[in-house]
Every structure is written in structure tokens, then in C-alpha cells.
Amino acid sequence: MVRVKVTSSIEDIIESGLTGSLIFKKPNVLTPEHIPPRLPHREEKLRELTLAFRDVVEDPGGTSVRVVIFGPTGTGKTVTTKSFGYAFKEKLKVRGIKLEYVHVNCHRQRTLYLLTMEVASSLKLPIPTRGLSSQEVFKVIHDYLEKRNMYLVITLDEFDYFINTSSQEDIYFLVRLYDEFSSVVRRVSYIFILRDLVTVSALDKSVKDHIMRNVIKFEPYRAFELNDILNDRVRDAFQPNVVPDETITFISDIYGYDKGGTGNARLAIETLELAGKIAELRNSPLVLIEHAKEANSKINQEAGEILDSITNLELHPLLLLKALLNLNNRFRIDTVSMGKLEQEYAGICSEIGEEPRRHTQVYEYVRRMKLMGIINTKQSGKGTRGRTTLVSLNVPVTPQLENLINRILRMRLDNREESD
Numbered sequence: 001m002v003r004v005k006v007t008s009s010i011e012d013i014i015e016s017g018l019t020g021s022l023i024f025k026k027p028n029v030l031t032p033e034h035i036p037p038r039l040p041h042r043e044e045k046l047r048e049l050t051l052a053f054r055d056v057v058e059d060p061g062g063t064s065v066r067v068v069i070f071g072p073t074g075t076g077k078t079v080t081t082k083s084f085g086y087a088f089k090e091k092l093k094v095r096g097i098k099l100e101y102v103h104v105n106c107h108r109q110r111t112l113y114l115l116t117m118e119v120a121s122s123l124k125l126p127i128p129t130r131g132l133s134s135q136e137v138f139k140v141i142h143d144y145l146e147k148r149n150m151y152l153v154i155t156l157d158e159f160d161y162f163i164n165t166s167s168q169e170d171i172y173f174l175v176r177l178y179d180e181f182s183s184v185v186r187r188v189s190y191i192f193i194l195r196d197l198v199t200v201s202a203l204d205k206s207v208k209d210h211i212m213r214n215v216i217k218f219e220p221y222r223a224f225e226l227n228d229i230l231n232d233r234v235r236d237a238f239q240p241n242v243v244p245d246e247t248i249t250f251i252s253d254i255y256g257y258d259k260g261g262t263g264n265a266r267l268a269i270e271t272l273e274l275a276g277k278i279a280e281l282r283n284s285p286l287v288l289i290e291h292a293k294e295a296n297s298k299i300n301q302e303a304g305e306i307l308d309s310i311t312n313l314e315l316h317p318l319l320l321l322k323a324l325l326n327l328n329n330r331f332r333i334d335t336v337s338m339g340k341l342e343q344e345y346a347g348i349c350s351e352i353g354e355e356p357r358r359h360t361q362v363y364e365y366v367r368r369m370k371l372m373g374i375i376n377t378k379q380s381g382k383g384t385r386g387r388t389t390l391v392s393l394n395v396p397v398t399p400q401l402e403n404l405i406n407r408i409l410r411m412r413l414d415n416r417e418e419s420d
């Protein structure tokens, strides 16, 4: 039985917080950056990736491998790709082939230029921060690989974002690299990570064919799969015997896709971590289901608050939200430009016989909904099309959200008719 110290004075409380935790052994195992030593239920995906890259071992430089990985959020796309990349590099080293693995997040490195600079800096290449174009930076990278007889696998994570915000020329350059360089030896291979295939299918055929060579789909996790993933984390992150099996099952069942959840491993791990923190705060020697419940409601609270503020919106901001939903559904994209949003909004207005509000008023609605946490805005990177405001929803598009917006909209429209 674990004894819980009863603290009284401020000093005692702080002291007990500073001395070793009775709940956690290695809390960093629960952070998103942690790469676990094994990936339950992604063994098959690792095998598929390895098969796709076998050419690099059998005929180095013969082909530039391209793999697309797609699947919903939290299904292990990033962690599986990184684990593959680092292990593949080591395996090739033993075989006398020099290969580097670079993982770039296209949401963070928003432009082709930033992206190429990130690849260069991962390879520790000294490149002046100003003066070179992306194409020139890529040339420096390629020359470096050539000189050292090295190969490179670049993973472009959140590639949807790059496709949605970059010019056709930049996408073309990146993907059809070997049309630019006359090199016979193909040293650069790619893994593209995407949420879904809609953004790629909208691309020009010549670009699409260069991307869609091997496609690996990541399915949302089922409850028993999350159970295995959580069990590993419990073993490595927590003190022995502090997380009972039923707590793990409870969390797995909330998120398990087969139990009506999203199949998102990230949220399952976050819930486990928060449940542990709550147990610690309550001086409980065990992480109980009640702690997991509290953690779950805290994690979902933010989404709940956003839904509440939608309920209070007036007609025109609601119509704008409806337009955003329509675009999300039609194009399966998270982020839309202000121009497209206004166009869709005007379309809805004309359908229902409402005069669309003017541009400045629409901007004001967007600004207010941003302050309420309902939507998010950001400036697009500098592409050839210039800068534009990009708008996205802060909550996932679920049937629940759509029903809510439609219901409130109907209420506002009914009220309008009554007051006419």
C-alpha cells in the first residue's frame, strides 16, 4: 500500500511537491515529442514503409521514392514516420549507405523557402539567411549530398497545408525536383503526410502522379488498440501499480473509434496524463476512473464553451459560420481564404433572401468570432498570390456541430419572419 503523506504547512506542501512524485516515474514519456520504443498496432505500417523504401537499399540513387501517408489526427502518422526514418538511417549505415532523415512540419515552415532552409539547417549546412532563393538552397543541399555520396529522406508533415497555401510553381518545384536538376543519381526521397487525399486530388495530374506512388492509410484506433498504447505509456511513465486496468479501459473506451470515439491516440494519452496530475493533486495513491472522467471533461470543456458561444450568435455571423462549414465539407479543407468565405456567405444570403453584409462588417464578425475562440485566423505565407487572411474553425467539424449551427440558424430565421 502506498502511503500518502498528509501535508499541512505551506512549506510541507511545497516540499512534497518538489520531492519525487508518488504517481509519475517519468512524466516526459507522456509528452507529444516522446518517441516510444515500440508502436503497438503500427507494425504493419512500418513494414509497408520499409517495403516502399527497399529500392534505396537495393539500388541506391536509382529512384526517388515517394510515399503518401494519410489518416485522421492522432492516428500515429508523425510518430510512425519519425520512428521509421531514424531506424532506417541506422539500418542503412550498417549496410554502408549514408542516409539522413529530416522531418519538416509544413505548418511551422510555411513557405518553400523556410522549408528548404529547415532541411539545410537539419543537415547543418551553413547557408546565408538572406540572398539565396529556395531553388538555390536546394541546389546547395543536393551538391552536399552528391559530394558525400549521401541520400536524404524528407518527410513533409501536414503537407495539406503546403498545398493549400503555396503557389503551383512552388509545389511543382518541390515535387518534381528531378526535372530541375540534371542529376542522374536520385538522392532525395519524400514522405508526404496528409489528413486526407482531397487536397492532393485537386492538384494538376503531372504533380499528382509524382506524389501518389505509394499510399498508406492510417485508420483511427479502436479501443483495444488504444488500450495497448496506453498500457505501454503507463508502464514507462507511472510508478508501478498506480494506474488500475479499469482506468486504462475507461480512457480507451472514450476514444476508441469502435466505441463512437475519434480514435485519437494523442487525446487518449493527454487524458491519461491529466488524470495522473489530478490524482496527484488530490493526494490519491491511485489514478482512478473518477480522475480520468474529470480529465476528460476538462479536455472537452474548451470545446463545450465554444459550442455555447455559437448558441448566442446573431444571424449574420451564423451565416458566415455556415459558409465555413459548407466549404469545409465541400473541399475537405480546414482552412479557407477570406475571399472564398465571403463568396460562399454571399451565396447563402442570396438563397435565403438576406442582403449580405459589407466587407468591413464581415471582417468585424470574423474578428469577434476569433475573440470568442470560435474561429482562428492567420495570414497566408507570401506566395505569388499575395497575402490573404485564412480562416479556420477552432472545433472539429462533427455532426453535433453542424446540427447545432443549423438549429440556431433556423431559430434566427424564424424570428426574422416573425418580426417582419
Ligand SMILES: Nc1ncnc2c1ncn2[C@@H]1O[C@H](COP(=O)(O)OP(=O)(O)OP(=O)(O)O)[C@@H](O)[C@H]1O
Pocket (backbone or CB within 6 Å): 031, 032, 033, 034, 035, 036, 038, 039, 040, 041, 042, 071, 072, 073, 074, 075, 076, 077, 078, 079, 080, 229, 265, 266, 269
Ligand atoms: N501506435 C502507437 N504507439 C504508441 N504511441 C502512439 C501510437 N500512435 C500514436 N501514438 C502517440 O499518439 C500521439 C499522436 O500521434 P501522432 O502525432 O503521430 O499522430 P498524427 O496522426 O501525426 O496526428 P496529427 O495529424 O494531428 O499530426 C503521439 O504522442 C504519439 O506518440
